[in-house]
Amino acid sequence: MDFFFELPLWVQAALKGLAVIAVIFPIAGACSMAERKVSAWIQDRPGPSRAIPPWFAIIPIIGPFLQRLGAFHLLADGGKLLFKEDPLPGHVNKFYFVMAPLVAMIPALSTVAFVPFGAYVSEAKQVVPLILANVDVGLLGVFALASLGVYSLILAGWASNSKYPFLGGVRASAQLISYELSMTLSVLPVFLWINAPGQSGSLSLARVVEYQSQPGFLGGMWFVFLMPVSAFIFLVALFAETNRQPFDMPESEADLVGGFHTEYGSFKWSLFFVAEYSHMTVGSAVFALLFLGGWNPLPWVSLQTLGGWLHLTGHPVVLGILSVLIFIGKVLASIFFFMWVRWTLPRFRYDQVMRIGWKQLLPLSILNLIVYTCIIGGMEYFGHR
Amino acid sequence: MSNSLFYFFAALTLLSAGAVVFLRNAVAAALSFFVSLCCTGVLFVMLDAYLLAFMLILVYAGAVVALFLFIIMLLDMQGGTRKPFTKASMVASAIAGALLLVGVGVFAKHSEFAATAATLPADSSFSTDLKVYGASLFTTYLLPVQVIGFLLLIAMLGVIVLSKRFDGAEDIQ
Structure with missing residues (x-):
């Protein structure tokens, strides 16, 4: 392990960056396949179940099982999107048209740097989070970079130079700004709660998980139980920010053909979806960290407690891998929830999206903030903390 | 390395x-x-002012410019032509620009902001600590914050008055 830290700083940074791409890209691809398969299950049809390379087909039981699961469609789709012709319509603004998918990838891949994805217990009994950039302003970093994702949609819509993409771009810019406000306001109670007065404040996501793994009834409680309204607002705003149904106004195929990506094809088109799915993954990860206890296996059962039960206190690597697996499990469950909602709720109309954002969600999140500020102030005053 | 990065950005x-x-x-x-x-934002990061950098990106780059683009696209502005500047306005703007430049120069040279590395506080508590920001915003800089807030309120009222049609109030139009 030491050889990594002896490398020059920029080599370390480059390796970390490559690791992010190597993890997020396949996850996003797998999400697109999972989306198709989950849709199929919910609609009671087989879904993707055909593609299989010949050398896998001869393996007796595993081969057909993987085939029915649609496991090879990811490879087939990825190959197709890479190798098919890349159309460049004649009427587009070429520079911005090519730039839009690239702009989509930058925030999608860089937000991961601020998200802790696991923890291990060091020899000094300290819980050390696994994270690429452990800065104190973690959540702000995620929000700031994720908010730049809107530019790819605006650029794509504008550069396509035709009506439906244009409408998609206009919708995207208005929708994403509207819901960013509620999203930011909804997480403030969490940070008010964990930052007791007299201490130096922190917006670190790892700190939130640390707070949820304390002993005691209030200490071990996940924030989804303590602040259900905050969790609900955050989740709704997350759906809107990642353009998922029922909020996928920018690309609603029923009225806008394909919205902002109507004019795109082949790999440029798929980059938009890689970006969308990685936003979804990072958003689910932030939701799991803030409200679902991060890498703690169960409410009121912290990672350290689990390590004690399994006699893993002397094995930081095993416990670290376990924490990462628990965390990924939560993220996948919440991604499944995204797909489930897609086939449960019908798409909103655009005026409904705006009304929900400004007239319902925003006042609710302000009210939520005021109520929790009063509760926290009251607890301070009466000395319950 | 960090010098050349600074010059580049x-x-x-x-x-x-x-x-x-x-x-x-x-x-x-x-x-x-x-x-x-x-x-x-990158320049702020190089000064270790992460909070400031992320606030700038979140508020201005993430929301304000997106709003600009929304308005530009909604109104579907074309390049259009505008009248050439008159001589008087060119002279006036040149004088105004020179005055602004002199003002900034004097301010930078003679004010307390001309701090060197030696006079800056050694701890980098302004880099991330929210409490330091909060405390200084609510104590030292309370008046500027209030004044700017009031200015923004007035600007908002002005926009509402100018853009909204008031039925039965002909004198505004």
Whole structure:
């Protein structure tokens, strides 16, 4: 392990960056396949179940099982999107048209740097989070970079130079700004709660998980139980920010053909979806960290407690891998929830999206903030903390 | 390394800020503004002021420029032509620009902001600590914050009055 830290700083940074791409890209691809398969299950049809390379087909039981699961469609789709012709319509603004998918990838891949994805217990009994950039302003970093994702949609819509993409771009810019406000306001109670007065404040996501793994009834409680309204607002705003149904106004195929990506094809088109799915993954990860206890296996059962039960206190690597697996499990469950909602709720109309954002969600999140500020102030005053 | 990075991003900030003024295409100008803001954010990061950098990106690059683009696209602005400047306005703007430059120069040279590395506080508590920001905003800089807030309120009221049609109030129109 030491050889990594002896490398020059920029080599370390480059390796970390490559690791992010190597993890997020396949996850996003797998999400697109999972989306198709989950849709199929919910609609009671087989879904993707055909593609299989010949050398896998001869393996007796595993081969057909993987085939029915649609496991090879990811490879087939990825190959197709890479190798098919890349159309460049004649009427587009070429520079911005090519730039839009690239702009989509930058925030999608860089937000991961601020998200802790696991923890291990060091020899000094300290819980050390696994994270690429452990800065104190973690959540702000995620929000700031994720908010730049809107530019790819605006650029794509504008550069396509035709009506439906244009409408998609206009919708995207208005929708994403509207819901960013509620999203930011909804997480403030969490940070008010964990930052007791007299201490130096922190917006670190790892700190939130640390707070949820304390002993005691209030200490071990996940924030989804303590602040259900905050969790609900955050989740709704997350759906809107990642353009998922029922909020996928920018690309609603029923009225806008394909919205902002109507004019795109082949790999440029798929980059938009890689970006969308990685936003979804990072958003689910932030939701799991803030409200679902991060890498703690169960409410009121912290990672350290689990390590004690399994006699893993002397094995930081095993416990670290376990924490990462628990965390990924939560993220996948919440991604499944995204797909489930897609086939449960019908798409909103655009005026409904705006009304929900400004007239319902925003006042609710302000009210939520005021109520929790009063509760926290009251607890301070009466000395319950 | 960090010196050359600073020069690179400072030059890019100025270049894109110039492009905001000189580009004819409104969308391209707004995007140059976006690039300029991002580079300013990078400069803040190089000063270890992470909080400031992320606030700048979140509020200005993430929301304000997106709103600009929304308005530009909604109104579907074309480049259009405008009247050439008159001689009087050119002279006036040159004098105003020179005055502004002199003012900034004097301010930078003679004010308390001309701090050197030795006079700056050694701890980098301004880098991330929210409490330091909060405390100084609510004590030392309370008046400027209130004044700016009031100015924004007035600007908002002005926009509402100018843009909204009031039925039965002909004198406003």
